[in-house]
Amino acid sequence: MTLSANQLKTEVIYPDSDGTPMAESDPARDYLIYGVESLDIYFQDRDDIYVSGNLFLYYKNGIPSAVVAPDVFVVFGVEKKKRLSYKVWQEEDKVPSFVLEVTSLTTQENDEEDKPKKYALLGVQEYFQYDPTGDYLSPQLKGSSLVEGKYQPIAAKLLPDGVTSIHSEVLGLDLRLFDGELRFFEPQTGKKLLSHKETEQARQAAEQARRDAIPRLLELGLSVEQVASSLSLPVDEVRRFIQE
Incomplete structure (x- = not known):
C-alpha cells in the first residue's frame, strides 16, 4: 500500500508546559505577577493588546525547540484572549514589542546573553531586565531599545525624590524603583499601576x-444627607454608622 505525503507527515507537538513546576523565588514570582496583572489592567480597554507572562512563545513553525518564555510580555495588534501558548505564525507574525525578564541567580546568564540575542532577532522593540534582590544585575533595572537590529541602553533618570526611572516608549509608561521595588507609572499623571491585590x-x-471621615463631618454640623453626598456614600450607610 502506498501512503500519501500527508499520511507520512508526523504531527509537530508544541508543548504548553515543560512538565516541571515553575520554581521561582518569592521576589521573582511576586514581580512576575505584578508585571502581568498591572499591565493587563492598564490595557484592559484595548481588545488589540495581549499581555502575558511565563508562557511558551514559539517563533518558528515546525520547530518546537524554537521557543522562549518571557517573564512578562506585551503584544500589540493581536486579539486579547486566553492562550495555552503563543505561536507567532498563528498571530500574523506579531511578536512582543515589550519584554521584561525578572533576573535571578539561575536565569542571570540566560537573561544577559541568550535571550537578548533571540529577542533582537525576533524584533522585540524593548527588552527590560530587573533584579529584585539587587545581587545579579548592576544597575538593578536595565532597559534596552532595538536600534538597527541591536539593543541600545535606554538612559535612566534620577527623579528629584531620588527614584530611578526608565521610560518605555512602547508602553508609554515609566518603570521606577522605590527602595529597589519595581513599579509601573503613568508619566503624565504620576499614577502608579496596581496589581489586582493592590487594587x-x-x-x-x-x-x-470615607467611613472614618463621617464623625468629623457630623461634628462640623453637616447633615446626614450632606455627609453622604460629600463622601459619595449611601445615606443609609451614614445613618447606620450613627446608630452603631
Missing part, C-alpha cells in the same frame, strides 16, 4: 477612609 487593598482603604 482591592486600595479600594478597601478608600472605603475605610
Whole structure:
C-alpha cells in the first residue's frame, strides 16, 4: 500500500508546559505577577493588546525547540484572549514589542546573553531586565531599545525624590524603583499601576477612609444627607454608622 505525503507527515507537538513546576523565588514570582496583572489592567480597554507572562512563545513553525518564555510580555495588534501558548505564525507574525525578564541567580546568564540575542532577532522593540534582590544585575533595572537590529541602553533618570526611572516608549509608561521595588507609572499623571491585590487593598482603604471621615463631618454640623453626598456614600450607610 502506498501512503500519501500527508499520511507520512508526523504531527509537530508544541508543548504548553515543560512538565516541571515553575520554581521561582518569592521576589521573582511576586514581580512576575505584578508585571502581568498591572499591565493587563492598564490595557484592559484595548481588545488589540495581549499581555502575558511565563508562557511558551514559539517563533518558528515546525520547530518546537524554537521557543522562549518571557517573564512578562506585551503584544500589540493581536486579539486579547486566553492562550495555552503563543505561536507567532498563528498571530500574523506579531511578536512582543515589550519584554521584561525578572533576573535571578539561575536565569542571570540566560537573561544577559541568550535571550537578548533571540529577542533582537525576533524584533522585540524593548527588552527590560530587573533584579529584585539587587545581587545579579548592576544597575538593578536595565532597559534596552532595538536600534538597527541591536539593543541600545535606554538612559535612566534620577527623579528629584531620588527614584530611578526608565521610560518605555512602547508602553508609554515609566518603570521606577522605590527602595529597589519595581513599579509601573503613568508619566503624565504620576499614577502608579496596581496589581489586582493592590487594587482591592486600595479600594478597601478608600472605603475605610470615607467611613472614618463621617464623625468629623457630623461634628462640623453637616447633615446626614450632606455627609453622604460629600463622601459619595449611601445615606443609609451614614445613618447606620450613627446608630452603631
